[in-house]
Amino acid sequence: MNTRNENVNHSEVDQLGQLVELISVIVADDSLHGRWLNSLSFLENSGARKISAAQHPELVTEQILRHTVEESRHAWYLKRQIRKLPSVACPTYEPAYLxxxxxxxxxxHKLxxxxxxxxxxxxxxxxxxxxxxxxVLVTYAIEVKADLLYGNYERLLKDHKSEVSVRTILVDEENHLAEMADTVAQQFEDPQWWLEKVxxxxxxxxxxxxxxxxxxTQDSRT
Ligand SMILES: [Fe+2]
Ligand SMILES: [Fe+2]
Structure with a gap:
């Protein structure tokens, strides 16, 4: 089935421009970059915890288990990437490190x-x-965004010749997106309506x- 990446509207184009501009500023500043990596790590870890919390007590498939493990691994992997930034440390998810x-x-939570x-x-x-x-629906929406975010982030990291890389996460997120699109198609009547709505x-x-x-970022530059 088609994913929404083939159906991009104007506000998505504007948001993509804003995202790319913001990541360019972030990767040029090690301190900010560390907190950005830690924030992505926080979101990945929150995602893993939410997937666990949503599990049915008996109807847990191999796909759900793998997905939980992979989101936890992304959280850990992003945290490890912070080590590649000299003099930056974000040991926990306390506000000062996000x-x-x-x-x-x-x-x-809002989503x-x-x-x-x-x-x-x-x-x-x-x-x-x-x-x-x-x-299923929340994960689909997040995977659409993860694909876009990590794809552009990785490209900008390469442009900046950064030691940091998110390439391995991107591969997992592409798989998750395809799996979630299939699951929505199987479990919902009028899947296209649900995909667009979420x-x-x-x-x-x-x-x-x-x-x-x-x-x-503007505050920190003034
Ligand atoms: Fe992830
Ligand atoms: Fe994912």
Whole structure:
């Protein structure tokens, strides 16, 4: 099935431009770059914890287990990349070691809440059924963004001849995206409507996150 990457609208183009500009500023500043890596690590770890929390007590597939492990590994891998930046240390996820800590902490929570509200309204699901449906939809939206973010980040790291690399994560995220698109197609009536709807929701929340990071980078340069 088609993924939304083939169907890009104007606000997505604007957001991509904003993202690329922001990452260019970030990779040029080691201290900021360390906190950016740590923030991505925080999001990957939060994702892994959310996948675990959404698991059905019995209906856990090999794919779900692998996905949980891979998101945890991404969190660890990103944390390890910080070592490649001289004199930078981000030992924990405390606010001082994150970029735009409030917006970073709110991103997944807001996305979960908004998608959960939509699923409740449209499908009247509750309990485990609601958790499982939200897992698939939220993960799909995140994977679309992860693909875009890590792809551009890796390209900019190469342009800056940085020691940091996210290439191995990108390969995993591409697989996750294809798996989630298939799962939505199998489990939802009118999958295209759901794919577009959750990406629309994610787009707005991600935009708030970018704006918060941008404000912080501007503050640090004035
Ligand atoms: Fe990941
Ligand atoms: Fe992923």
């Amino acid at each position: 970029v735009a800590p409030t917006a970073t902490r709110q991103y997944l 979960d809440t908004a998608v959960s509200r939509l699923v409740k309204t449209e499908l009247e699901l509750v309990g485990q059924d609601l958790r499982s449906a939200c897992y 990406c629309e929701i994610e787009q707005e929340i991600f935009s708030n996150w970018l704006t918060a990071i941008q404000a912080e």
